[in-house]
Amino acid sequence: MTNILILGAGYTGIAAAIRAATRTRRHGGKVTLVSASPRFTERLRLHQTAAGERLPDHAVADIIAGTGIDLVLGRVSALDPERHEVTVNGADTRRVIAYDKLIYALGTVTDASTPGVAEHAYVYDDHDQAVQLARRLSELDQGTVVVAGGGLTGVESATELAEAHPSLRVVLLSRGRPGSMMGEKARAYVERAMDRLGIQVRDGAEATKVLPDAVELAGGELVHSDATLWTAGTRGLPLAAEAGLTVDGRGRIVVDAALRSVSHPDVYAVGDAAAVRQPYGVMHGTCQGGIPTGLHAADALADGLRGRAVKAFRFGYVHQPLSLGRRDAVIQFTHPDDTPRRAYLKGRWAIVYKETVSGSPLPTYRLLKHGLVPVGLFRLTAGLK
Structure with missing residues (x-):
């Protein structure tokens, strides 16, 4: 054995x-x-x-x-x-x-090497920590939520929180342009969605310290925060x-x-x-x-x-799927090396696509129990020739 x-x-x-x-x-x-x-x-x-x-x-x-x-x-x-x-x-x-x-x-x-992240920021290391953030936001009638990190997780979080809590001010801090891995058209669509949701985007902002009620940027500026979500690495x-x-x-x-x-x-x-x-x-x-x-x-x-x-x-x-709240999404299709192709989906069709590829993995596991691999995974594991 x-x-x-x-x-x-x-x-x-x-x-x-x-x-x-x-x-x-x-x-x-x-x-x-x-x-x-x-x-x-x-x-x-x-x-x-x-x-x-x-x-x-x-x-x-x-x-x-x-x-x-x-x-x-x-x-x-x-x-x-x-x-x-x-x-x-x-x-x-x-x-x-x-x-x-x-x-x-x-x-x-989460890379918690930045001072204050472990003590004062919410992270996505497990389900309980996401629940704790949800409880904190439910306590705020008004206030500011800071999301640190302009990658796909940061953008998804900022848009989701802004849509679910329209009375809160959501600030997205990003060293570069949020969604920078996407093509120009898909990235522009993301920016319009964040603008529609009232998200304040601070690109070129490097967070150097998390405080109980603020995030400190390189240069010393303090961005007030009633709740900080750290998605930066x-x-x-x-x-x-x-x-x-x-x-x-x-x-x-x-x-x-x-x-x-x-x-x-x-x-x-x-x-x-x-x-x-x-x-x-x-x-x-x-x-x-x-x-x-x-x-x-x-x-x-x-x-x-x-x-x-x-x-x-x-x-x-194959793709970079990105939800923009529950009522919008964008899908950037990619070359095998993850660089963007010209093709992308947006809006209703992107929502359907995103929910399909990012939905529950239970159907996949049921197929695996019977010795089968879904066709999509066959394509993914075929890889580069």
């Missing part, structure tokens, strides 16, 4: 666990999934939770039911790749789990580096072409937690690329158990 341990039950970890279970059960594979929470968190929708929307609640145990996967609830406190052991702290227990092969899918957390958990795994400058595990750790090949790293190099550079963390890495790692692990050659992972981006 081969003990396969998956750390993390997010989008990528659950996909990897189900895929590994279905592909190795006839070849002596025993899969264990470690989850910090019994609840499955849809991280792509945390901006909706922060705006006060109640989303369906799904239990991890229900999602993996019928797969034969053992579920362990608790937080990973230590990883020993030399002894092939992981320490998990539960509510009242401490457990050491041995493994033969490990898939590390613990994702990333992520990094890997310190767990990987502390375990002796080779990591990059952002704490992500450096992997080879098959998604194995370059320093410890019995450890596969997937999703945001991995520094995956492709011909165009290192992939950035998105669900679009995360689930394909989880499926590939599971397949590579299964092929290895069968004595088959392990294939290299290849991936190309």
